[in-house]
Amino acid sequence: MPTVVLTKGGETLRGEVPEKTNLVVKAGIKQFPHPLMRYGCGMGRCAKCACRVVAGGADLPEVNWKENRTLGADRLAEGYRLMCQLWITHDIELVQDVDPIAPAKPPAETNG
């Protein structure tokens, strides 16, 4: 089982998760990495789940179009990923900023 380490604001949580775990889904049902992980829409729009990957990033899938749009090139270059867009299959270490980052491009308006 992959080991996930999440640090935010000087607090660190460490836990094991089943393979192919989405950490935002887990936090949403109040399991590790709840309560430390911040998240919002779960759809790649709000950037609230953004974390900097400090170890284990080489094994992650390619950045998808939602991450490209919401994080932008600068944040991607700094190692940020959207946790709602990733299913964890290996050990990974993440840092989440204390303050949420703003989406690079605001989500498009929808008509309902």
Ligand code: FES
């Ligand atoms: S929870 Fe909104 S972008 Fe991930």
